[in-house]
Amino acid sequence: MVQTAPTDTDADRSSAGTLQYCALKPRSLPAQPPGMPAPRYEAIIQGRSQWVNGTVLHYHFLASAPGGAEQEQAVRDAFDEWKSVGIGLRFTEVAAASEAELRIGFVQGDGSWSYLGRDALQISQTERTMNFGWDLTSMQGRSTALHEIGHALGMPHEHQNPNAGIVWDEEAVYAYLGGPPNSWDREKVYQNVLRKLSPGEVTGSNWDPNSVMEYEFPGGLVISPEGYREGIYPPGTLSDLDRQFVRTWYPGGQAEELPLLEPFVSMPLDLQPTEQFDAAIRPDASREYSIGTFGESDVVLVLFEEVDGELRFLAGDDDSGEDRNALVKVKLFAGRRYVVRVRLYYAGASGRSAVMLW
């Protein structure tokens, strides 16, 4: 519940004692098409921000951090901490920005922020997908590093969970964040604090005030629940529900031996929403292949090639929200090994889908 003294948080305390806050980059969500049932739309919105499990996320530091190696090490430590939860994603630092899905800057004065999950793929390869605008070596700074990586894994701000039932003193919030050191305009305050997320943007039905994705707030901003009038003070570490969230989307300990997807043999996608099908492909001829799904389901299909023992992205297709199936056409080479992963967003009316190589 409410702690008596503020501890560390994803926010940072300026010299004046006022907290500095993360500003998540806005998402461009498609509107709900007329006639699409809400559960399907919500499942699509939720799934689109998540990476397929098993992805190796490559990260790159775009420029040296002011304060040097310690800042970069704090980010590496935060990646290690998320990995230690036992998830099926891997994080690898790379020397080239062009090979990195996550490009990290340390531009001071630009605040700390990230894009949400796979939205990072829409950003030009020379630009940052994450920034750290303050010292990461304090307890608060370490919390910031965990928090921004949480966004990169697809986690939104917890205080915007519609199930939190927070009633804000809105003008007090605008005034608090509009002043230094944050100096946010009203739109930024609305997008990052006051706006309630739609059901599709949150995972889990309950508010988790201990989440690393929850901001710390001083007293005087929350009208109700009454217990938070004196402020919200998350511990700034990974909560049980944070761990549960990433294990749900990225379960660890997958089987080493994947089933083999043979040409012209369809394999059923016997999946619950959020679950994933994985299979290996070992072509016996070098030629152009098609890999596609059948059925009414909404899925993302991603093909990886094994290079030096590591799976590299080769092609992908996302059919969610469309009346078509995921399909990639790509030349595969005899003797090489590929892995196809299909994540189900929504099962569709028949509930039956399949994947095939031809």
Ligand SMILES: [Zn+2]
């Ligand atoms: Zn944030």
